[in-house]
Amino acid sequence: MPELPEVEVTRLGVVELLRGALVHSVKMGKPLRWPLGARESRLQGLQIKDIARRGKYLLVHCEPEVLLVHLGMSGSLRLVPFGEPYSARTHDHFVMQTSRGTLVLNDPRRFGAVVFAKNAQAPIVKKLLGKLGVEPLSEDFTPTLLYKALKSRKTSIKQALLGGTIVVGVGNIYASESLFLAKIRPTRISAKLTQRQCSALCSAVKAILSRAIEAGGSTLQNFSNPLGESGYFQLESRVYDRAGEPCRVCRSPIKHIVQSNRSSYYCAVCQT
DNA sequence: AAAAGCCCCTGGATGC
């Protein structure tokens, strides 16, 4: 579920309420992708100063301690406001009670993680965040940066986008959607993109991701924010999961291919 | 440095 927009919507859904909250207790369930890296009791008494995001990681800053939260493929956070009863659900694997409410990570597949770091300079932080590319919605992500980064890559543009070392946050859905908007086939060799195409792709990524954030996080399934608020309208997919259906621009059937075990969708007429 | 494969895990959809 979670690509950058969903992670950002998640962040926006918890940051105001949790800023300033004191951690009362932490309870881990089944093992997630990585161990917490500290005793649960080590988190007791921490005060949440802010919640930031880097790529698809949420950074719960307690100054100097940091909790890195990743939603993996199937994770979601929910925040039960203080005073309301928390009732455990299947796959709740991280439960943190605070003075403002209970923050819960629910993750059926357990590819997600909550990792404790003593401070922002800790080795685990460097290991997980150190090689990440630029933020797609920042001014750092420019056509020039993209062009230069792609120049040395022999892999397809779809895989380069997904890789996360050039630009972060573009997942499998939005990669297909961005490439459609930029009129570039997912199979195109990265190094062969022209400057003009890089410019179009850079703009497309920014447009697709920011639109999805505004829409409240679009996904195939219903996505609700951590307070359980639904009502977000579903962002219409242009190509993702639309194999055989008519292109919304030219009506020719959308193609489906597999690239390194991930599905890609594109219009063979609109995208070159 | 870059790229390709493997793996972690559960659940829903599909097909026999």
Added chain:
DNA sequence: TGCATCCAGGGGCTTT
């Protein structure tokens, strides 16, 4: 109804 198979929004790690 039961069971096997395939597929799914991610990404770190190992090997080439």
